[in-house]
Amino acid sequence: MDKTDKGTPAASKKPAPAAPALSVVPTGSALIVSGQGAHARNPGTALKPEWFEAIEVNLSATERRAATLGGRRTVKKEYQAAWLVKAVQCIDLTTLAGDDTPGRVHRLALKARRPIREDIVEALGLADAPPTVGAVCVYPTMVAPAVKALAGSGIPVASVATGFPAGLTPLPQRLAEIRYAVDQGAQEIDIVINRAQVLTQDWNALYDEIRAMREACGEAHLKAILATGDLKTLRNVYKASMVAMMAGSDFIKTSTGKEDVNATLPVSLTMIRALRDYGEFTGEAVGFKPAGGLRTAKDALAWLALMKEELGRPWLEPNLFRIGASSMLADIERQLEHFVTGRYSALTHHALA
Numbered sequence: 382m383d384k385t386d387k388g389t390p391a392a393s394k395k396p397a398p399a400a401p402a403l404s405v406v407p408t409g410s411a412l413i414v415s416g417q418g419a420h421a422r423n424p425g426t427a428l429k430p431e432w433f434e435a436i437e438v439n440l441s442a443t444e445r446r447a448a449t450l451g452g453r454r455t456v457k458k459e460y461q462a463a464w465l466v467k468a469v470q471c472i473d474l475t476t477l478a479g480d481d482t483p484g485r486v487h488r489l490a491l492k493a494r495r496p497i498r499e500d501i502v503e504a505l506g507l508a509d510a511p512p513t514v515g516a517v518c519v520y521p522t523m524v525a526p527a528v529k530a531l532a533g534s535g536i537p538v539a540s541v542a543t544g545f546p547a548g549l550t551p552l553p554q555r556l557a558e559i560r561y562a563v564d565q566g567a568q569e570i571d572i573v574i575n576r577a578q579v580l581t582q583d584w585n586a587l588y589d590e591i592r593a594m595r596e597a598c599g600e601a602h603l604k605a606i607l608a609t610g611d612l613k614t615l616r617n618v619y620k621a622s623m624v625a626m627m628a629g630s631d632f633i634k635t636s637t638g639k640e641d642v643n644a645t646l647p648v649s650l651t652m653i654r655a656l657r658d659y660g661e662f663t664g665e666a667v668g669f670k671p672a673g674g675l676r677t678a679k680d681a682l683a684w685l686a687l688m689k690e691e692l693g694r695p696w697l698e699p700n701l702f703r704i705g706a707s708s709m710l711a712d713i714e715r716q717l718e719h720f721v722t723g724r725y726s727a728l729t730h731h732a733l734a
């Protein structure tokens with residue numbers, strides 16, 4: 382850690398170019414607002430290793446900072462309910478299983494349209510504008526059923542692609558998979574990076590591949606999954622985040638959900654500091670998506686606190702923040718039910734996801 386950087390766990394030793402301020406404007410303080418607002422795309426930059434090569438990350442300082450988020454910084458009562466509704470609006474409701482079927486995707490889409498039970502929505506006073514999730518995330522061959530089941534809802538379909546989860550098929554096939562998913566109607570593509578390029582510090586190769594993937598996405602937004610559990614060090618996480626953003630990623634995402642270690646707060650903090658540095662260098666606002674192993678309302682609150690404290694209010698909206706989760710919604714719904722009734726029900730009383 383750079384000792385001059387008071388309390389900054391993931392600090393970058395970077396040159397000091399004229400850094401434009403972030404181009405986003407806070408949208409106000411009310412948390413219960415809906416919408417998948419249009420997100421200006423990140424055009425990327427040329428590859429600039431000088432922005433990240435000298436990075437140092439202090440592991441223990443990063444862990445200490447992360448540990449504060451789930452503990453003393455909690456929100457209670459109606460504030461907590463509002464944050465949980467916000468979390469629902471930011472969920473990429475996901476099914477990425479070998480036994481996925483159009484029927485399962487159809488059921489998931491129904492849940493995406495009405496993620497919180499009607500009586501709870503009414504009790505929360507949200508019946509006029511019931512919340513929906515941020516997106517539904519599926520494998521490429523499930524995009525068409527998802528698009529059909531979500532027709533008219535305004536909920537985008539995200540598809541994983543590029544040989545998810547390992548990303549080790551030849552590049553032409555990975556690019557073809559992106560084009561297939563876009564052709565099927567996916568509006569967002571969650572690509573996986575080639576971890577070997579990070580582990581061998583081959584930044585040119587990583588940059589070129591992600592650039593080519595962005596090109597293949599066309600109008601679809603690109604989320605770059607770094608699979609941080611495979612990247613060995615937080616320095617690598619920071620560098621891979623930077624290269625992914627320079628190559629034009631609209632979001633950087635932690636994990637596939639298939640690594641041994643998936644989303645953690647220290648890794649997320651490191652990615653967010655990279656995101657913030659990239660914003661200072663370029664003026665571009667890039668989105669963040671933690672994913673993998675996030676199961677509880679408590680997880681949702683910890684990551685929302687991280688976004689608010691590190692990046693500010695704009696990163697509490699689905700155009701800049703998503704939570705990738707296949708099984709978090711039921712616990713959030715249960716907590717919201719407790720808020721409106723004062724009673725806890727068993728998790729099994731809450732539908733799918």
Ligand SMILES: O=C[C@H](O)COP(=O)(O)O
Pocket residue numbers: 475477518636637638639672673674675705706707708
């Ligand atoms: O992209 C989303 C992840 O695959 C979801 O992981 P999960 O099944 O652990 O929630």
